[in-house]
Amino acid sequence: MSSSGVLREAAAGAPQPRPTNQIPDFARSAELAAHTVAEWPADRPIRLAKKTSNLFRYRQDADAVLDLSAFDGVYSVDADNLRASVGGLTTYENLVARTLPYGVSPMCVPQLRTITLGGAVTGLGIESPSFRNGCPHETVVAMDVLTGTGEVVRAEPHGEHSDLFYGFPNSYGTLGYALRLEIEVEPVSRYVAMTHVPCGDYVTAVEVMDIAAAQRSWDGQAVDFIDGTVFGPGETYVTLGRYTDEPGPTSDYTGIDIYYRSVQQRTADRLSVHDYLWRWDTDWFWCSRAMGAQNPYIRRFWPKSKLRSDVYWKLVALDRKYAFSAKLDRIRKRPPREPVVQDVEVPLDTLPEFLDFFDKEVGISPVWLCPLQQRDPEAHWSLYSFDPETRYVNVGFWSTVPRTDDGDPTDGRVNRAIEAEVTRLGGRKSLYSTSFYDRDDFYRIYGGDEYWKLKDRYDPDGRFAELYDKCVSAI
Ligand SMILES: Cc1cc2nc3c(=O)[nH]c(=O)nc-3n(C[C@H](O)[C@H](O)[C@H](O)COP(=O)(O)OP(=O)(O)OC[C@H]3O[C@@H](n4cnc5c(N)ncnc54)[C@H](O)[C@@H]3O)c2cc1C
Numbered sequence: 001m002s003s004s005g006v007l008r009e010a011a012a013g014a015p016q017p018r019p020t021n022q023i024p025d026f027a028r029s030a031e032l033a034a035h036t037v038a039e040w041p042a043d044r045p046i047r048l049a050k051k052t053s054n055l056f057r058y059r060q061d062a063d064a065v066l067d068l069s070a071f072d073g074v075y076s077v078d079a080d081n082l083r084a085s086v087g088g089l090t091t092y093e094n095l096v097a098r099t100l101p102y103g104v105s106p107m108c109v110p111q112l113r114t115i116t117l118g119g120a121v122t123g124l125g126i127e128s129p130s131f132r133n134g135c136p137h138e139t140v141v142a143m144d145v146l147t148g149t150g151e152v153v154r155a156e157p158h159g160e161h162s163d164l165f166y167g168f169p170n171s172y173g174t175l176g177y178a179l180r181l182e183i184e185v186e187p188v189s190r191y192v193a194m195t196h197v198p199c200g201d202y203v204t205a206v207e208v209m210d211i212a213a214a215q216r217s218w219d220g221q222a223v224d225f226i227d228g229t230v231f232g233p234g235e236t237y238v239t240l241g242r243y244t245d246e247p248g249p250t251s252d253y254t255g256i257d258i259y260y261r262s263v264q265q266r267t268a269d270r271l272s273v274h275d276y277l278w279r280w281d282t283d284w285f286w287c288s289r290a291m292g293a294q295n296p297y298i299r300r301f302w303p304k305s306k307l308r309s310d311v312y313w314k315l316v317a318l319d320r321k322y323a324f325s326a327k328l329d330r331i332r333k334r335p336p337r338e339p340v341v342q343d344v345e346v347p348l349d350t351l352p353e354f355l356d357f358f359d360k361e362v363g364i365s366p367v368w369l370c371p372l373q374q375r376d377p378e379a380h381w382s383l384y385s386f387d388p389e390t391r392y393v394n395v396g397f398w399s400t401v402p403r404t405d406d407g408d409p410t411d412g413r414v415n416r417a418i419e420a421e422v423t424r425l426g427g428r429k430s431l432y433s434t435s436f437y438d439r440d441d442f443y444r445i446y447g448g449d450e451y452w453k454l455k456d457r458y459d460p461d462g463r464f465a466e467l468y469d470k471c472v473s474a475i
Contacts, residue, residue, distance in 0.1 A: 037147075174465055226240055
């Protein structure tokens with residue numbers, strides 16, 4: 001059997017897009033992919049070819065890539081039994097487009113359109129239903145995973161490969177690639193009604209999130225979604241959303257108006273379910289500001305179809321590659337800047353302490369908040385474990401700070417300080433961006449003992465990178 005359809009020379013370019021309602025036969029594609037991995041040249045590490053990415057740690061280009069685009073699409077949506085069978089390379093944008101016509105949605109849809117189901121499960125997505133539904137990996141029923149042994153195994157909560165099922169989240173493609181996932185979906189209404197609750201201080205914001213999450217209601221209304229936006233020490237809004245079919249006007253933040261500004265300007269708002277799911281993508285939360293997309297004069301001419309996070313991601317990647325901003329800073333005699341692009345989770349009751357530290361030491365705003373709690377109290381997710389009894393909050397911040405060097409010329413001074421504070425408070429950091437842990441600390445925090453058992457079993461020859469090398473050393 002020829003494997004050339006799957007192993008691609010990177011120079012030949014990215015895989016071609018496929019209409020999302022057509023997906024090749026799974027068994028045949030899985031057989032081909034497994035054969036390719038089994039035959040992969042030992043001296044060439046396997047890299048996944050993807051048209052898009054939401055990673056923020058950059059690495060050298062690989063000379064050969066594994067093309068798994070045959071797993072980009074939806075196999076089936078079963079609205080009666082609230083299940084969907086989905087290719088691992090399918091973006092949430094395409095997945096949601098296939099499920100909403102059936103009146104159902106994945107139980108946790110990450111905010112950025114091009115995040116894929118496999119990427120969110122292995123890289124820990126989160127969104128405003130996470131206080132009740134957990135993260136995307138907690139809604140997976142079973143996965144077909146292509147491992148480093150050149151086999152496709154079915155990982156489920158019970159059975160022969162349950163170790164892989166529970167160890168896959170936070171493994172970032174270092175144990176195998178999810179080719180097909182069976183997921184739970186939930187029924188949706190037509191609209192989401194939102195209330196932006198102003199909170200003058202962090203303690204109040206914690207109280208609002210805690211009560212709304214525990215009671216799943218606020219002011220006599222159901223709460224299906226919770227997130228929050230910090231604009232500064234005295235200005236935080238907790239946004240509570242609820243499904244509704246009541247007819248009425250809806251807002252539109254896909255053009256001139258900008259969603260995050262509306263949080264400060266209105267106390268109540270309504271969006272279609274579709275627009276609610278992508279409310280943060282249009283301006284990449286608020287990060288489109290750095291690219292001029294929020295300037296009214298530029299925005300008027302910016303094509304609506306290009307107000308998308310993947311467009312901004314490409315602009316940032318280009319800037320990093322050619323160092324435009326760094327050169328401009330040098331010309332203007334401004335200090336070089338340290339990227340601080342991170343999502344961390346801390347126990348909800350420590351949020352005021354974390355944000356006080358953050359205001360003093362980092363000073364980026366706005367900041368995104370999203371409460372979460374493990375969905376199944378019995379589950380043990382071995383590489384990213386939560387205390388099931390504790391409610392956490394995800395804190396997201398994506399910008400740069402001036403490098404000060406302050407007698408410490410080490411790269412990543414502010415990022416290191418954040419890592420230390422998060423660990424001190426009993427939290428943990430997502431690994432999609434830069435990390436600075438030393439190897440021992442890293443494996444202590446991210447389930448090293450269990451990771452090495454999984455690595456020995458599913459990738460004994462090291463065809464895939466090792467977790468530390470991939471996430472910290474950025475190899
Ligand atoms: C600025 C920023 C903000 C973010 N905010 C959020 C947020 O608010 N909510 C949220 O949910 N997430 C957020 N993320 C994180 C994002 O969900 C993760 O980075 C996720 O892994 C991205 O998925 P992707 O499909 O784009 O994968 P990629 O970025 O292409 O890859 C991520 C990693 O997953 C591996 N991978 C990809 N597909 C598979 C697969 N099928 N099987 C196994 N491994 C695979 C890749 O090898 C790679 O190591 C944010 C990221 C950034 C950069």
